[in-house]
Structures are given as structure tokens and as C-alpha cells.
Amino acid sequence: MSNFLKSIQPTLNEIVYDITGLALSDRFNPYKKLFEDSIVHRSNINIEKCKVEKNYQGLKEKYIIHAQDKKADLLQFLVKRFNNRPILDHSPESEFHQACLQLIISLAQRPLEVKLDNFSDLVQEQIEEATFDWPAYLLGNQNEQLVASIDWNEEESIDENDDDDDGNHNKLDSTYLQNNDSEEVHIESKLIDDIEQQNYSVLDREIISSYWHQTLSDGVSPSLRDFALFWDQTMIKTTHLAYRVNSQTLTEYILIRETLWLLMDSTQLHIYAIDENNQMRIADFVRLCDVTPVAIQDCLEKFTKLSNQLRLANQFLKDTHHSCRTLSSFAQALQEQINLIRFQLADVERNCLKQSCTYTVLSFHEELDSLGIISKGICIERIFDQISFYNNKSNYDLTLELIHVLYKNLLMSEMINNLIFFNFLLPLFISSCRTYLEIIQNWLVNGFIDDHFDEFFIKRKADIHVESIDFWQLSYTEQVENASLIPKWLACIVPSLVKAGKCAEILKSNGVLRNNEESQSFVGEFSKYLQEHFNLKNISWNPLSLLNKSEATHNIKTLHNQFISFQLPFDDDDDKKNSFLALAFNHMETPKRSLLDINRQQLSLASDINQLTTIECILQNFSQEILLTRSNQLIDQLTNDILNRMKYLKHIEYIRDFFLFENGSFMHQFALRLYSKLSQAIHERLDAFSVLVSFDSTLTMFGLDKVTYPLSVIYQSSNTPSTIQKYIIQNVELKYDLPKELFIIIKPEQMEIYQKCFAFVLQVKQAKYVLDQLVFSEFRLKSRLRNQRLYRHQSYHLHHEMFLLRARLLHAVNAVNNFVLITFHTAGEQFVEKHSNKSIDIESMIMFHEKFLTALSIGSLLQPKQQAIRDHLMKLFEIVTIFARRWQLGFDSIKMEHITKLKTEFNQTKQFISIVLKPFLPRMIDSPLRALACSLQDDFYSNV
């Protein structure tokens, strides 16, 4: 026990026993302790309702002893009322409280002179009030006198266990029920046991723990506290302690402590001003300011403002229904920040208590300012000004707005080089982004958006399956009212992100995407990134932690929380040196740097903020290096998957080979078989059997295994044969087994286009084939049999006509053949060439494929405008086949009319095609159709 305490001990005892009329043997410890506490270190903070009540009871007893029964009754009644009524701002109730307090003050000052007239009406009103069984209470059988139906009573909690309770933040907004009787017994028994040995350490501990766990601010009625305060004050006035100070200082002192309370609790608080007549009234800051200097007025206004600002945050935090994860995360970060402020305040208060520094209002304001609390208050105000959390916005909009506002403010704070703003906002910002990053992370790793609260600005359309045709176009949509709210650093990678997300989903559905452990956590990366770049600022991250270090005492350890690392190891009961009081008094003797100094230092440390890259750059870097890299990785992964595992280009090559006859061998042979089949059986049509046999024999020829070969052929014999096209090959379809993973690029219905291309090429090639086959061997044979006179023979002219018609047909068919195949080939080559580009990704692959298909459909004249040409080409092919049949039936059977008829038909058809194509001729742009138009002209090279 310190000397000081020793010195005041006798006085203390005197006061206590004098006022209460108790003897030492009564062992009425709480009562005694309360008084001691109040006197020694003004710890009205630690007041428990029951203890206060006991004080009044004691007082009442004393009145009774002094035959002032009426006063005693009144006091008892008032205390009851006092306990039962919470004080409301500016309500009639408050007046009652004022009256009550006034009485008590009066009683305390001049017990026997108090007149009771003012209160008689109150008494009459409240006759039915219960009486308190004081003797029973004193004997410890106070079970029955549980004070019921008191709002704040329930919250009263000085809790021994609080030290171990890490989750105590929750208590801020939860009702905390506790049976105070059992606690009472507990405390009592403990105190009874060791009151003599204990040198306030237990007491200290209670005080301190109540600081750290903010229970007091909620649990104790402010009015009670106020009362205690004034009681305390009165006690000081009536005693003769050495450190008594003049009234001005005292007022400020109280004011500061009130302010602290205000800031720490910030729900209901009243300043009770005492005027010259010792009359007490509730004063708000403004009114108080009327009589104070302007500077102080300013300060007080700022305090008020600050309290309002903090209240905004607290109000938000108390609203437990945070609709989504981002908000919860934000709330948690905010809570931590608020806690930090509270700890700072508590620290200030501790300093007050320890008397290590004596604040005036001005210096207190300075202190708050240097601690950054005022700035933080402004920050809070700004944030809550700019976002309205309470009108029913959809989560995604709210989230986006929150991040946007935080980011905007962060940028601004950086711009104005306000480190406090910055350090305050940064954790908020990080934790607000957290959910986004988690969602993105999840998305990219698992291939789906895990967004139960609908807070992400990209939404997966549930009705579009990953294998669906529209997947790439429609599966993900941005759901934002105002896309400009997306922070720039994120917005610039959104396209890649969406792309990567789709890729992830596809990869997942393809079974390629594995949740490999190495996949980095974006959240971790994000904060790591920021920390790395704000290395210097890390020191100033938490001013208190620096403060702790500078105090160089071993009573502070870093906590699990990286932002708030402040804890006093008070659980060390036995080590008396560690007791708070001991420490406090020790520090009173050793001079140390003021908080202001420390703050200055850390500000100068962090003043090179400009030399660091800006937050915008850092975030940009983060999104570029981490998010974009990951996105690109995924996109690349899918690209690789498609290109390497799925062998996309191999499939395209197959498709080109099969459907477009790009590779001359296999399909050429197959087609030749079909054609020769057709030309063998002149009056027969193709049937499914012969098609299959042709296909199989081609496979055999190339030594290919029918089962494993990806191609098969179908012949669909139509029941209604077209009348125009008798001989043209039709209804042969190829079936190519495309892996369904590739449907994302080559959609099933696009295979139809290939199919149509194939059908068309088959027809074109057939026309070319049947004409090519018309060699003159038969004619040669005949000419020799006819003894060289053939050319002089009558029929030669007929033959000559046929030869020339053949040449003309061949010319036309060649032109078409060239057009079709060159168009296909060019498109194919370009397509493949595009894929050799390294920066190819799934989106461009889809695009290229679509372009490829467009080129193909032009080449096979599938476009609606080309229908007429196509029809007439079919007619041309029909003429060709008929002509070929006549030729092969033998020259002898040919009559001039047949030739003439075919010739006329051919001329008409060709003329029509030429007319249709004519518009292409003068065009300057080279197009395949122009080439066709040119090459169809007979006299193209001579008619310039």
C-alpha cells in the first residue's frame, strides 16, 4: 500500500463510519469500499447500483437514528423511484431526478437543515412504493428484494469473467441478463475474506476490466453515475484532502470526464451543472458554453459534434440486422475502430485517474485531436452522411455504394495527406472489400458465385446451364444500377473477371478445375499487398500500440487482432506490482513522453506518404497483378484446356477435313465411292446401305478403325424426292462426335451449318466429278473401230457439240467448285492462323469460330440472299448429271434434240446466275462472289 493511501486511511475510515454509522465489526464492506473508492480515486465509474442503494440505505438509517424519520422515509422512497426510473432527456421525469439529486446533495451537505416541503407532493403520489428491508439486506438475506422491472438494471454487469471473454463486443448491443444477487453474494464473500489483505487490487481490477469491456457505459444508469460523480465531488469538498483543487479546475476535470463518458457511451448523458446556489440542473453543452470562454465553447461544441458522430457509428453497430456479409464485415471493422477509440479514451481517463496529466478543456481537446479521435469522428460522419443504410436498397447496390464511398474517402484522405483519415478508413475499406474478394476467390477457384446475400455486382443467371448454347453470352450479368460506382481498380478488370468466371465454371464442369491448395487467397493477398506497401504506416496503424511500446512496460501484449492490439495483462492476480494502481503511481513519478509527442513523431514518420505509391496505384497493381493474373491464368487454363486437352484445333481440322473436304484423301475417296455408285446405277438412287458400305470401305482403305473413328455417316432417305433434283446427291449426313466440352465454342446447331456446307460441297464435287469422268476413252475406242474416218462421220458434229457443251459445263462447274472450296479454305486458313496468336482466349475463339461459320455460309451460299443462286446452281448440277448420264449411255443413243435442250437449259441457268452475280462484277472489293462472277464469264479474259 502506498504511502498516500496509508495517509488517508484514518480519514477515510472516519468519513465512512461517521456517515454510515457503522462499526468496523459490521463488516459492511461494499459500503466501505464505495466510499473509499470514491474518495481515493474517484472511481464512480465502478458504481454498482446495489452498492449505491446501500449507501442510501445507510444514510437513511442514520436519519432514523437522528430521529429524522420522515426524511429517512422520503430518502428511501426517492431511492426507490430513482432506481426504478430511467432518466429521459428533457422529460418531466428528469425534473424528478433533479429534485432527487438536489435533495441528496442537500442531505449530504446539511442533513438536518433540509426542508421537505418541495417533495411532499411526490411522496403522496407514491405512497404505494415498496419498502426496503434493510436489516434483512444487511444480514445477507436479501434475496427477496430483487429490484424488478428496471431497464438498465438488467444490463448491470460487472463481470468477473469478462477478462476471458473475447467476444465481449457483442454486449454492446445485446441485452445481458445476469442475476445480480448471486453476484452480490459472490463479491461479498470474496471481499469479506480478504478485505484486510487486499490493497485495492481487486478493486482496481474491477475498474480496469470495466474499462476494457465497456460494460459500465451500458450497464449503469448515467444518472446514477452522475449522481455518484456529484456525490464524489461533494465528498471531496467536505473532506480535507491534500490534493483538493480549486473549483474551476474541478469543473473542467468533471467536464472532461463527462465528455469521456459521453464519448465512450454516447447514448444518454447529462451534464449537471451546479449554480451558485448549489442548485442543480441538467445542462447541455451549449448552455454550459454560455458562461465559458469562446475557445472552450468551441471545444465543447466539437465534443458534442464528436459525440454525435460517434453515436452515428454506434447506432449503426447496434442495428444487428446487417443484411449481408459485406455490411457485417464493415460493421466489425467499424466496431474495432470504435473500440480503438474507446481504448484511447479509456487510456486518457486512466491518465486522468492516475493524475499523470491534468487536462484543461483545451488540452483535452488537443489530446483528442492528437489521438486522431476528432478526425475519426469526421470520417465517420462523412461515411454515414454519404451512405444511407436504411432505405431498402438491394444488397448489391448497397455494397457497391459502401465500397465506393469508402474508396472515395480513402482516396481523398490520401490526397489531402491525412494519415489519420487514411488509417481509419483503410481497415474499413479492406474489410468491406473482403466479401467481394472472397466471392471472387470462390468464383475463380470453384467456378460458382457463392453469393447468398446477393451482394456481388455480378449475378449468375440460374436458368442458363453451363452446357447451354447461350452460356457464354447470357450466363453472367452485371446487376448494378450505376456501374460507375464500381471502383476503378476493380472496374477495369471486370471484363476479364467475368470471362475468367465463365472459364472457371466451364473448367469446373469439364472436371478440369481442381481446388488446388496453392490457389492464393485474394483477401490475404489484398491485405498483404496493402501492408507491404504501407509498411511505414504500419507503425502508425494503431497509435495506441505505439504508445504501449513507448511506455516500455511489459503489461502490453499484442493481441490476435492486427488492428487492435492492446491488452493489459491484469489476470496476474498475485503479482502486486502489476496492479493497476501500483503502476499508475509509479508512472506518476517517472516522467515520460506525452501522447502528443508520440503522435507528432509518428506523424513525421508517416509524412513520407507521398513517396509511397498511392493507394490507387497499389489497388490498381493489386487488381492487375493478383486478380487479373489469376483471371488470365484461368482464361489461359481454359484456352489451354480447349487447345491442348480438348484438342480444339484438331477437331476443327477434322471438321474441315470431313465437312469441307479440306484434306483431299479420306473424304475425297468416300465421295468418289458415292459418285461412282451413283453413276454406275443410272436409274437407281442412293440408299442408306450403299452409303454405309462406301463409308466403311473408305475406312478400311485408310486402315481406320470404325469404332474409334470420330466420324460416322447417316443417310436419310426422304420419302418425297424433289422433282427438280433427281440425280444430285442428297441426304447424306456426317455425324461427327464432338466432345460436349467444346459446345461452348462449336454449338450443336452450328454443326448444322457444317452439315449444310458438307451437303453443298458434296453436290459441287459430284458435278465436278461426273464431268471429269467424261474422258474420251470411249470415243477413242470407237474412232479406232471406225477406222479413222470417224471425224468425217456424220455423227461427229453431234459429238463435237457434246464436247463443247462439256467444256462449258466444266467451266461453270469449275468456277463454282473453285469458289466454294477457295472460300472454305481461305476462311479455314485464316481461322487457324488467328489461333496461332498467343493472346487467344475463349471469347476470341468463339468469335473467330462465328466468323468462320459466316464465311462458310457465304461459301456454301447459305445466306438468305443467295438462295436464288443456290437454287440455280442446283439446277446447273442437275443439268450436269443428266448430261453425264447421256454421255455414258453411249454416243450412239444421243440425239441432237437432247443436246440442244440441255444447252438451252444450261444457257438459261447460267444467264440467270450471271445476272444475279452481275452487281458484284464492278465492285472494287475482292470478294469470293466477285471471283465467282468473274470466273463464270466465258469471255472474261478477252472482254475487257
Next chain:
Amino acid sequence: MPSEIITLQLGQCGNQIGMEFWKQLCAEHGISPEGKLEPFATEGSDRKDVFFYQADDQHYIPRAVLLDLEPRVIDGILKSSYKHLYNPENVYISKDGGGAGNNWAQGYHQGDKLSEEIFDIIDREAENGDSLEGFVLCHSIAGGTGSGLGSNILEKVNDRFPKKLIQTYSVFPMTNEVADVVVQPYNSVLTLKRLIENADCTVVLDNTALNRIATERLKKATPTLAELNQLVSTIMSGSTSTLRYPGYMNNDLISLISSLIPTPRLHFLISAYTPLTSDKTESEVRKTTVLDVMRRLLQPKNAMVTTASRDKNITHCYVSILNIIQGEVDPSEVHKSLMRIRERKLAEFIPWGPASIQVALSKKSPYVTTQHRVSGLMLANHTGISSLFDRICDHYDKLIKREAFVENFRRLPMFKENLDEFVDSREAVQQLMDEYRAATRKDYINFGNTETTQES
């Protein structure tokens, strides 16, 4: 496998150009002189099976039949590094070894005598493939074996394989100087008749032009026979490149030549190749574009046949053109080049039918490095070729007028009784020339008709 082509090499010239052709093919397909696939030849996009087949040990054997009546040239081949390339069963040298003595009739007669043995080989070779497309005959028309035996075999092949395509690479003798073989004109005319009636397509390789090209293009004062043969093999390999490197078009021989030949007799094709440079002179390397190549191909000086653009008041013209462009070519370039050719009127076409320039794009062998990006081969049906026949007939007429050297022919069965065959052949050639000339006129469409009317 598909669309096999059997090469028949006849006589001294035929075997020599054939040899060069196979050398070229081996180089292009990465096949060693022993027929083994070279280790570097891993790119599998070519089709070796058109001209080769594989033995049980997987080595490649050319689908070639080597025929000669005297052993000198073939012996040379069998002593060269390519001795193991050919199937020895396909090499046939007449037992008596006397050769044909530059006598067509002797060669033809030998053909009758030896046909059984020869067709044993050809039939076996033909059955070896799945779908034989046709025969390529390499020979000269001036000597004895290539012309006489060649004619005989040509007729017989046409009889035996009426549906198969027969293409010949026929070397025509020099006409601008006195030849060492005096009976050249006889031999030529007699062979020409067989070529007219039995071949589907004859690529005319005019020795005069070859010499000229070798002198002018390759800057050789006196080109060697090997160099001339190299030129021929370039043409041969170029014209078959679309078959060997299958692409999206022109995968068989027939599709190449069908559009070139409008009527049965007009099947004598001239050829041109560019760029031709002697082996390793870098200053000769040009920048090649499709237009550039096409334009050069149309220049008469690059043609492997010396033709007159005008004779007897006739302006000769192209019946049809096929350009085979080798190298990395964008198809759209082709169209642009054709437009330029049209604008500049670089080619004169027949007035009676569609003017057709077919362009086939072909890949280049990955194993043969060439200095030029693009090279081109033209096969064209040009009416001017009649002037070549004209010159041959001119010489022939002069000889036959005096019945010079006909005794050598009379000794053989075909001419024992009369010289009708000479007359017939001369008439066939004349008809061909007439038809070519008629093809320059607009009324060619009535060709058969006018003949008839003239007759009547």
C-alpha cells in the same frame, strides 16, 4: 492406296527423265535412294502412295516400270545410288539387247514380240493398287524404243485399261537443226498418231525449247542432257504435286486435265515453269508473287515448247490454262492476279468457248528448300502447238517425198506390204493441225459439221 499412277519409262530418254523424276520425288518426300524414309521426314501430310508403295519392310518402291531394248541407260541407273529404289522385277531390258536402232518400226515390232512379258509387269503393277487412276508414259518420240515400243505399249495399255487415264510426257526432237537421227521425222509422225489416238493427255517437251531455256534461263552455253532432264523432272514433279500433297482441290489427275482438254484430239499441252534458276546463284533469286509467277508463265520464252504465235495468217490462242502454284499463297492473291492478267490482256483465248485459267494451289515439299516463295507451273492447251507439228511434218514431207530411209521400215512386218501407215499417220497429224487451227476460229463450234459439208 487411292488414285495410283503407274509410270512407264521407255527407251533411253524415257528412262533418263524418269530417273530424274524419281530422284525429285524421293527428295520431295524424304525418301532415301534406298527407298527408306529419311529420319527427318516426319511430316505426314503428303501422299506418297500415289507414286510409291511400301514393301513389307516399309521401304518405298516407285510404281514405275522401266523398259528398254538396250541395257545402257538402265544399267547406268542400276549402278547409281538409286539402284535399290526400283523393284527389280519392274526393270525390263530386251533380251537380245540390240535396241531399236532409232527405228520406230523396230521398236513397235519388238513391242508386239515382248508384249506378253511387258504386260506381265504392267498388269501386276496395276493390280497392286486399290484404285489405279492411270499411267504416265515417259518417252521421246524421235528415237526407236521410246517412240516405237512406246506407241505399241500405248495402244495396248489403251486397249487393256480403256477407263484409265493415260498421260504422256513426250520429248519432241530438235527441229531447228539437223538431228543425228535422220529418221526422226518418220518416228515422230508415226508416234504422234498413237499419241493422238491413244493418249488422254500429252505434255509436249520440246527439246528445242528445253535447250533454249537451259541456255537463256540457266545461263548454260551447252546444257548437258542431265540438265535438260532436270527441267523435265521439274515439270513432271510440279504437275503431280497436287496429287502428292493433297489439298482442298485437284486431288486427282483427271480433275487437273479434264478442263484443259475440250475435245479428244486437242490434248497436247505445252508447259512452262518459273522461276528457273541455276542452282546456287543468289543474285538470281527474285521476289516472287503470284501475279509475277503467272505473268512469267504466260511469256513464250518460258514455255517448254517453241511455238509460233502466228502462222499462216492464224493468230494462235490459248484453249485453256492450268496454273499450278506452289508455295505459301493466299487464295485471294490468285484472284487479284487473274484480274491483272485480264486487264493487261496477257493471254489470248479461244473465241468459241469459255476462257478458263484454272489455278491449283499446291503445297511445297517441306524437305526441299527453294529460294523462292512462290513457284509456278503452267500446263496449257495452246493452238500454237500446231506449228511444232507443222515443223515435224515439214521435215517428214521432205523425207517421204524421196522415200528416204524407208527401207529400214520395209524390213519390218508393218511396212512389208505398203507404207499406208505412213500416210495414215501423216493424215492424223494433219487433222490434228487442222483442228488446232480451226480452234482459233469462232466457227470451231461447227467443226465437225463443216468437215462433213466439205466432204459432201
